[in-house]
Amino acid sequence: MKLKNYLNESSDKPVIPFIVGPTASGKTDMAIELAQELNTEIISADSMQIYKYMDIGTAKPTKEEQQRAKHHLIDFVEPDQNYSVANYYKDAITLINKFLEQNKTPVICGGTGLYINALSLPYSFSNNTNPEIRKELEKKSLTEEGKKQLYQELLQVDPQSAEKIHPNNIKRVIRALEIYKSTGSPKSELDKKGRKQELSYTPVLLTPDLTRETIYNRINLRVDKMINQGLIDEVRALDNRYDRNLISLQAIGYKEFFNYFDNKQTLEETIRILKRDTRHFAKRQLTWFRKDPRIIPVNY
């Protein structure tokens, strides 16, 4: 059965297919095939393939794959550049609208759940990071006492968000406070506003229908393949050039090698840990997508 037959949705809006799922599940292949059937292009929804110079470890589509279908929103951000879901949302919506204007519908493909939600649910993001406020809050969060105070503060200014965030989840507490302090309105209010907006298209979500065991096997094989393709050199080059603490270098497939470079770990052990971390990641992705009833498993 052709993939495009899954898109028979009665809707007065254009139907945009989303290919989602855990890492190593074959999303790229599926998206390319669908893009060819529809004679269109692909917009990636992957928070790590956006970075330049990180090709092997993020399993970015190869040159050859990119020739079969053009990919957008990959390979365009410097590893030391700030980029977040708010940026992604803006970039992706701009692109989608361009396609729609030409009566084309792109294929969205990626495993970053938040990015998928940002485009497939009526979310909105108000680009409002404030590095100074954040730094101040982060400084305060270094002590146990400070953490408690920050959470208390959030309970005061934005009880709805505070209720949803566990007190130990300091990163989220800080972010919610940062939003309140830089915009003057609580995060929960902004979230509600976002919900009122409507999408100008109908998303149809597809995922490759594989068992976890199959996914785990594919992960183990793919890691070995990445090593053969020169992953170690790729990571070493980045390590020589950039700060290890960058978000980009905290990606799976990169951070695992630092101990090996420091001679604290054998290569064999590093590979074992890399496979393990990738499996964990896939598990979290499965958890994320499992609760979304819209997703249709495709035997492909």
Next chain:
RNA sequence: AUAGGAAUAGUUCAACUGGUAGAACUACGGUCUCCAACAUCGUCAAUUAAGGUUCAAAUCCUUAUUCCUAUG
């Protein structure tokens, strides 16, 4: 073979003088609308075996099994 030591969750370790067997990692299940390949919460799971002493045994005693160290 002899002498000493050890045996606790899938793994590595903890448990005072005999007094509620804990933790980390793994595995599994969740949360997540602003760094999301991030961050964060939870669940399952064990005293090597068989006997004995005791109100009470991972802890003391006996036997067996396995492992470690030294000697040969």
